[in-house]
Amino acid sequence: MALIVQKFGGSSVADAESIKRVAKRIVExxxxxxxxxxxxxxxxxxxxxxxxxxxxxxxxxxxxxxDMLLSAGERISMAxxxxxxxxxxxxALSFTGSQAGMLTxxxxxxxxxxxxxxxxxxxxxDEGAVAxxxxxxxxxxxSRDITTLGRGGSDTTAVALAxxxxxxxxxxxxxxxxxxxxxxxxxxxxxKIDYITSEEMLELxxxxxxxxxxxxxxxARRHGVVLxxxxxxxxxxxxxxxxxxxxxxxxxxxxxxPIITGIAFEKSEAKVTVxxxxxxxxxxxxxxxxxxxxxxxxxxxxxxxxxxxxSRTDISFTVLIADGPRVVEALEATREELxxxxxxxxxxxxxxxxxxxxxxxxxxxSAKLFRALYEAGINIEMISTSEIRVSVVTRxxxxxxxxxxxxxxxxxxxxxxxxxxxxxGR
Amino acid sequence: MALIVQKFGGSSVADAESIKRVAKRIVExxxxxxxxxxxxxxxxxxxxxxxxxxxxxxxxxxxxxxDMLLSAGERISMAxxxxxxxxxxxxALSFTGSQAGMLTxxxxxxxxxxxxxxxxxxxxxDEGAVAxxxxxxxxxxxSRDITTLGRGGSDTTAVALAxxxxxxxxxxxxxxxxxxxxxxxxxxxxxKIDYITSEEMLELxxxxxxxxxxxxxxxARRHGVVLxxxxxxxxxxxxxxxxxxxxxxxxxxxxxxPIITGIAFEKSEAKVTVxxxxxxxxxxxxxxxxxxxxxxxxxxxxxxxxxxxxSRTDISFTVLIADGPRVVEALEATREELxxxxxxxxxxxxxxxxxxxxxxxxxxxSAKLFRALYEAGINIEMISTSEIRVSVVTRxxxxxxxxxxxxxxxxxxxxxxxxxxxxxGR
Numbered sequence: 035m036a037l038i039v040q041k042f043g044g045s046s047v048a049d050a051e052s053i054k055r056v057a058k059r060i061v062e063x064x065x066x067x068x069x070x071x072x073x074x075x076x077x078x079x080x081x082x083x084x085x086x087x088x089x090x091x092x093x094x095x096x097x098x099x100x101d102m103l104l105s106a107g108e109r110i111s112m113a114x115x116x117x118x119x120x121x122x123x124x125x126a127l128s129f130t131g132s133q134a135g136m137l138t139x140x141x142x143x144x145x146x147x148x149x150x151x152x153x154x155x156x157x158x159x160d161e162g163a164v165a166x167x168x169x170x171x172x173x174x175x176x177s178r179d180i181t182t183l184g185r186g187g188s189d190t191t192a193v194a195l196a197x198x199x200x201x202x203x204x205x206x207x208x209x210x211x212x213x214x215x216x217x218x219x220x221x222x223x224x225x226k227i228d229y230i231t232s233e234e235m236l237e238l239x240x241x242x243x244x245x246x247x248x249x250x251x252x253x254a255r256r257h258g259v260v261l262x263x264x265x266x267x268x269x270x271x272x273x274x275x276x277x278x279x280x281x282x283x284x285x286x287x288x289x290x291x292p293i294i295t296g297i298a299f300e301k302s303e304a305k306v307t308v309x310x311x312x313x314x315x316x317x318x319x320x321x322x323x324x325x326x327x328x329x330x331x332x333x334x335x336x337x338x339x340x341x342x343x344x345s346r347t348d349i350s351f352t353v354l355i356a357d358g359p360r361v362v363e364a365l366e367a368t369r370e371e372l373x374x375x376x377x378x379x380x381x382x383x384x385x386x387x388x389x390x391x392x393x394x395x396x397x398x399x400s401a402k403l404f405r406a407l408y409e410a411g412i413n414i415e416m417i418s419t420s421e422i423r424v425s426v427v428t429r430x431x432x433x434x435x436x437x438x439x440x441x442x443x444x445x446x447x448x449x450x451x452x453x454x455x456x457x458x459g460r
Numbered sequence: 461m462a463l464i465v466q467k468f469g470g471s472s473v474a475d476a477e478s479i480k481r482v483a484k485r486i487v488e489x490x491x492x493x494x495x496x497x498x499x500x501x502x503x504x505x506x507x508x509x510x511x512x513x514x515x516x517x518x519x520x521x522x523x524x525x526x527d528m529l530l531s532a533g534e535r536i537s538m539a540x541x542x543x544x545x546x547x548x549x550x551x552a553l554s555f556t557g558s559q560a561g562m563l564t565x566x567x568x569x570x571x572x573x574x575x576x577x578x579x580x581x582x583x584x585x586d587e588g589a590v591a592x593x594x595x596x597x598x599x600x601x602x603s604r605d606i607t608t609l610g611r612g613g614s615d616t617t618a619v620a621l622a623x624x625x626x627x628x629x630x631x632x633x634x635x636x637x638x639x640x641x642x643x644x645x646x647x648x649x650x651x652k653i654d655y656i657t658s659e660e661m662l663e664l665x666x667x668x669x670x671x672x673x674x675x676x677x678x679x680a681r682r683h684g685v686v687l688x689x690x691x692x693x694x695x696x697x698x699x700x701x702x703x704x705x706x707x708x709x710x711x712x713x714x715x716x717x718p719i720i721t722g723i724a725f726e727k728s729e730a731k732v733t734v735x736x737x738x739x740x741x742x743x744x745x746x747x748x749x750x751x752x753x754x755x756x757x758x759x760x761x762x763x764x765x766x767x768x769x770x771s772r773t774d775i776s777f778t779v780l781i782a783d784g785p786r787v788v789e790a791l792e793a794t795r796e797e798l799x800x801x802x803x804x805x806x807x808x809x810x811x812x813x814x815x816x817x818x819x820x821x822x823x824x825x826s827a828k829l830f831r832a833l834y835e836a837g838i839n840i841e842m843i844s845t846s847e848i849r850v851s852v853v854t855r856x857x858x859x860x861x862x863x864x865x866x867x868x869x870x871x872x873x874x875x876x877x878x879x880x881x882x883x884x885g886r
Contacts, residue, residue: 087540095543095547096542096546100539103535103536106539109528113525113526113528114517117525118517118518120518128528130528133604178580
């Protein structure tokens with residue numbers, strides 16, 4: 035008997051009909067002879083509605099109370115799901131984050147999981163019940179308060195429970211069929227990936243693929259949890275995210291993996307260029323110390339040495355658009371001290387990343403990438419690489435073209451156009 | 461520094477504007493130098509909406525899951541209220557029933573309070589914060605599950621906390637100005653009662669007065685909690701419900717209390733008449749044993765000895781309309797065995813009760829009551845009395861007339877018509 039963790043997002047439980055559909059799938063899994071733990075998000079727009087209510091009460095809600103408020107969302111969906119499953123003749127019990135033993139740090143709105151003690155979940159399974167656990171929420175032993183995990187929280191709850199319960203697989207149900215070589219809405223010939231390593235998935239998620247949250251993928255990789263990203267609308271197999279160190283899920287005689295697995299992209303970053311920085315040791319450090327104090331998330335960094343004659347250099351980096359103004363303000367405030375000449379802020383950029391574990395052993399990936407973009411007439415403004423990823427910054431309005439060109443150049447185009455569902459998912 | 465418990469019902473926190481209004485009042489009380497504990501119900505129609513969602517998922521929701529679901533309601537209102545108070549510069553912390561130490565029996569939907577251990581509430585007060593506690597909900601140590609207290613639950617939570625914290629007063633905020641001599645919608649000249657004993661309040665609540673829940677009044681009386689029923693819309697004093705054994709709140713030179721304090725009424729009961737019951741010892745006991753097995757709530761009981769010649773008697777009793785059909789069914793099923801001749805069920809009755817502690821020392825209350833109803837042309841079908849109450853059953857369509865006649869006869873009419881607010885309250 036296998037233990038399976040199933041995670042359903044808000045759009046999968048948006049109303050009573052969806053809840054019944056999800057309940058049927060859970061009941062089938064249970065009747066198929068598996069132990070089932072379900073992690074569920076708040077219904078559809080509940081979280082937004084609660085945030086709106088809070089905003090009507092006060093512009094700056096106290097974080098502790100905001101967590102208390104938001105945690106009501108999963109409480110509603112999990113109770114409805116549990117009673118629906120029970121009405122179908124299968125025992126089911128719902129558990130809040132704290133009842134399920136999701137122990138976190140005390141930071142409200144962005145708590146980190148410190149331990150998972152799913153004693154009650156285990157008991158429920160031992161009694162033959164399906165355990166329904168609230169995603170996104172936890173409990174801090176330090177503050178004795180309810181916490182929420184922040185973005186990607188429900189995926190992370192599911193993965194953490196799968197790890198703690200040593201589940202065979204953690205199924206992430208979504209409104210797409212799995213992980214695609216690229217977003218089918220941008221690349222019509224994108225095709226579903228059957229198997230992907232957790233390392234590749236991590237790079238894709240970090241580079242903007244929305245189907246899985248980076249944080250959940252990281253947790254899964256660290257704890258060796260096998261993920262199965264699949265559609266809550268159809269019964270087909272989705273994408274298996276696995277750790278190659280533990281072997282390919284299909285066994286040894288797998289077909290050879292392609293060099294490139296997928297292409298991710300995003301427009302959520304802006305480029306900041308600090309121009310005419312005195313080219314003396316320690317100056318870059320000084321600049322990034324100023325930025326660090328703003329708590330902004332810096333991504334790519336490029337330094338152009340603009341010729342020894344001038345003794346000046348330009349430093350460019352990308353930063354989340356949400357953090358951009360704060361960074362610019364902090365830099366302007368210390369302009370005198372830092373001694374730079376100009377400051378440019380540009381939010382019309384896009385980041386495109388080519389990811390593939392095969393890249394490690396294959397030369398020529400960068401060459402092929404440069405040529406494809408050159409032939410498409412697309413200028414590369416910044417570039418950064420990891421062992422299994424090459425990311426480039428282009429103009430925002432050329433992003434889709436760049437993605438399509440690279441998808442074709444790296445041989446990822448499928449035989450038919452991919453299905454695109456209405457929703458965009460969690 | 462006094463400790464005050466304030467309870468606000470769902471209509472007082474129906475939307476962001478109401479929440480701000482309530483928050484202001486709480487802040488004023490706190491700034492007035494008091495420790496404040498607030499008990500809050502779910503916002504407006506939240507509970508009904510959650511029940512509706514449950515009904516869409518399954519016709520018979522599992523009680524455990526229904527409690528989990530409904531408890532989300534107060535979680536939302538208390539978090540919003542706490543963040544609103546904080547935004548006004550006063551420290552506030554919200555607590556769920558279990559965090560506030562509301563320990564109950566494990567019966568879902570109708571749990572009883574077994575202990576109150578408000579350690580965290582006390583800590584919050586000690587830190588200078590207002591404590592916001594979810595009404596209606598608790599926690600069972602036996603089942604380790606969330607419970608709800610059922611009807612009148614939020615009032616009871618407030619009273620139980622006031623008792624456990626030894627509060628000076630438990631203020632119950634509602635949409636009327638206090639407890640009235642009768643319902644102003646039926647008796648326009650009804651006037652607000654300034655002081656009422658808990659015993660009288662108990663009889664009024666039991667006889668249909670909706671302003672306070674019987675259960676909360678009972679708890680208050682048993683634990684010596686002074687209640688203050690007042691309007692959440694105006695700042696005037698409402699009605700103080702006190703225990704005369706602890707002295708009148710106004711001191712010794714209080715004005716003499718009237719004989720009759722108020723007149724309550726309700727149409728929620730039906731009359732069942734078991735006709736032609738063999739007049740042998742133990743027969744009534746047998747009949748009520750059958751009824752007891754249905755768990756129905758029996759109120760008034762009258763036995764008419766219909767003449768010794770026939771050796772038969774009629775037994776009438778009133779029962780909640782909701783329980784009526786169950787009782788009739790049970791009696792019909794045992795007709796042979798019980799040996800009665802006829803069974804009549806009549807849901808067109810009303811109960812009118814005259815309540816007053818002064819009645820104890822005053823003769824002639826019943827006489828005055830009979831005369832007033834006789835002069836109004838109203839027939840009395842049943843009568844029952846306690847030390848401080850006389851209740852009669854009349855035709856339902858004559859109820860308002862009966863109430864008005866008695867209100868005048870017992871000198872309760874005020875000088876001016878009472879204000880009637882739109883809402884009917886919790």
